[in-house]
Amino acid sequence: MQKYILAHKKELTIINGSLLLLALLDHFFLTQGKIVPFALILSGIAGVLPIAIQAFQSLKVKIVSIDVLVTIAVFGAFFVQSYEEAAVVTFLFLAGHFLEQATLSKTRKAIKSLTEMAPEVSLKKNQAGQFEEVPIDEVHEGDILLVKTGGKVPVDGKVLTGSGYVNEASITGESKTANKQIGSAVYAGTILENGTFQLQAKRVGEDSAFGKIIELVEEAQDSKSSAERFIDKFSKYYTPAVLLLAIIVGLITKDIELAVTVLVLGCPGALVIGIPVSNVAGIGNGAKHGILLKGSETIQDFSKVDTMVFDKTGTLTVGAPRVNKVISNPEINENKAISTLVSIEAESDHPLAQAVVKTYPDTLKYPVNQTQVIKGGGITATVKGNKVILGNLQLIKTNGIKLRPEEMSQSKELEAEGNSLIFMAINNQLALILGIKDQLRPNVKTELASLKKLGVKNLVLLSGDNQGTVDQIAQQLSLTEAKGNMLPEDKAMYIKKLQEEGQNVTFVGDGVNDSPSLATANTGIAMGNGTDVAIETSDIVLLNSDFSRLAPTLRLVKSTSHNMLQNIVIAVGVVLFLLSSLLFSNWINMGIGMFVHEASIIVVILNALRLLNHRLRR
Incomplete structure (x- = not known):
């Protein structure tokens, strides 16, 4: 019977509302009230059935829910023969439930559309x-x-x-x-x-990038933040407290109707619904824009960040080294020298060789003969009859090629700037010195400035690269601190040190070596083109590895966190207003109180829906 009644909750709501409307029509236009009492009684009964069943089910698991308060209030209204109050309260409560569900479904549209897009x-x-x-x-x-x-x-x-x-x-x-x-x-x-x-x-399947997006977003919806857990705990004590208050009011005043009204006005409906709907709306907006927020706890933590720690390669830099600077011998044609260089490097799979080839994709290439790889040094080859030596400084010196003082000075300067060096000699004469360097992401300095405006006080770089390169990047980007020559465990230990100092730390990275730091930080953010391990370990994923999404993501979580606070203030404010109005004035009754309650629930939902239209400005 219970399942049957709950399955037909919608129909009972329609019956409840229709009988209430019939009573109103009879009172004003038909028989001037002859069938009013019967219509109101039947309306109240139809409405209270699903509410009472839900109250009974919550009591079975030792939870005094809102349904319990409303059920007691309705039976109290019947007891004092206030049939109109019973009918109005049940209709507003049931109608409010369906409005909540209809409005909440909008917040899940962005997430639902993801599953519909799955092949x-x-x-x-x-x-x-x-x-x-x-x-x-x-x-x-x-x-x-x-x-x-x-x-x-x-797939x-x-x-x-x-x-x-x-x-x-x-x-x-x-x-x-x-x-x-x-x-x-x-x-x-x-x-x-x-x-x-x-x-x-x-x-394929759940292992694909799209499958992981759906899985992560669904997990995020099911998770609860500390604020939500607080509200759950608060409700367990708050609801019995309202029940006790109603009993005390009834005993002191001997007014059962007043005690019943206290029950209705004390319902914390907006408080219970306000935070979850804000979280779902914020997560849905993020998913729509390629930002995965893995749970409402993440929103709470990231909104309070004051220190942001970055990996270098693939995070602040693009992770694709290119030729940064070329020093050429004025006695040798530079274009021909570069063609010779690219012709040899095209046959190598060394990262520095690939960086050269990618820097000069359209350069004319010459046939290469007699190639010999010198382990740990470089390559020797013959190009157009010329003997070419290509590699590090040690290889050049080993072959008896001397650098002029200005060339030595320039090479040291390039190295101090964080460049990896390649030397090329043609027929025992130095032709080129190349500085190869990973490039900073476009507009990264502007994005870091945006983070500071959003309240991030400390910007820290932790890298396994040499300290010279790290210092130069820190100077370019105006970072608070920079540490080089750090192993993965060193990074994680440094983050723990910052946390022990009371800082809320977010780490941004993309590699397997970043996983310990991503897991240690209060919030871990992975670039979406990074490794699967980094993405799984992190709390937030920027799917297209777009660094310019970082500040908008922080702006979104701050807006979501503020939205939660607004909803709490609205919900608590309405309850305090209604109870004080009841105790210190005589304009309010049970029906009006329930109407204001349901209106407050719709208000907090509509307030949360604003997050779906939050624009991720760059």
Whole structure:
């Protein structure tokens, strides 16, 4: 019977409201009140049934819920024959519940849309070499898949053949398309707007980037912040306290109706709903813009950050070294020397060699002969009949090539600026000195200034790089502090030291070596292009590794935290206002009190909904 009644809660609400409306019509227009009492009694009974069942279920688990207060209030109204109050209170309570659910569903739209965007089918290559449509569950790592124009990329993978422009808004939060060529990485849930390509599946199902987004956001919704836990605990004591107050008022005044009214006015509905709806709205907005907030606890912690610690490579820098400075011999043609350099480096997979090739992608290349790799030194080769020595300073000196004093001075200056050096000699004459350096992210200084404006007092750099490079970056970016030559465990220990000093620390990183620091900090933020370990360990993920999202993320969590506080003030203020009005004036009654309560619930929900329209300004 209980299940049946709760399953038809909506219908009972309609009956409750219809009978209440009939009573009003009868009183003013029909028989002048002959059927009013019967309509009100039936309306009250229809309304109180689901509320009473919910009250009984909460009492079974030793919780005195709001439903208990309302049930006692309605039975009290029946006892004093205030049938109109019973009908109005039950209708407003039930109608308020449905309004809450309808309004709350809006806050979950951004999250629900994620699951709807998940691919369901894929074109998979079979043993006969043909592509057939199969459910996404039948796609496994290593399978070859076909994606056509307008189709969704079914899994994470790498493009094998073809090309196209992919809308990656579901992953990065950016609406601009990305050009995908052979070898490019593609992600599940993204849409191929133009082109056709085949891909090899790398990560499928829940292991894909899109699957992790859905999993992380769902986990975030289920988590509770310290503020929510406080409200839960508060409600356990608050509700019995209101019940006790009503009993005391009834005993002192001998006025049962007044005691019942105290029960109704003391309902903390807006207080209970205010914080969760703010959290869900904030998390939903973040997910829509490529920012994963892993739980409401994260919102509370990050909103109070005063110290932000950064890794260097891939965080403050782009993680892709390039030629930063070239010193050339005026006696040798620089363009020909660079062509010679790129021709040799193109045959090497060394990171510094790749940095050179990427810096000069369109340079003319010459045939390379007699290549010999000198372990720990560099390369010797013959290019267009010229003997070329390419590598570090030690290799140059070993081959008897002398540097002029000004060249030595310039190379030391480059090294002091944090550059890795490459020397190239042609026919035993120094031709080039190259300084190779990872580049700072665009506008990183402006973004750090924005963080300071938002209340971050200390900006700290911790890196495994040499202290000279770290100091130079710290000076460029006006950082508070910078530490070089740090191992992963050193970074984590340093963060603990900051926390022991009373600082609320956020760490921003992207590599496996950053995982201990991400886990140790009050809040860990991972760049989305980082390693899976870093992303799993962190509390916040910036999906497109866009550093310019950092300040807007902090602004969003601060707005969410402020929104929670506003909702608490509204909820507590309404209860205090109603109870004081009841005790010190005579204008308020049970029906008016319940109406104000339900109105306050809608107000806190609408206030939270503003977070869905919060713009992540850059």
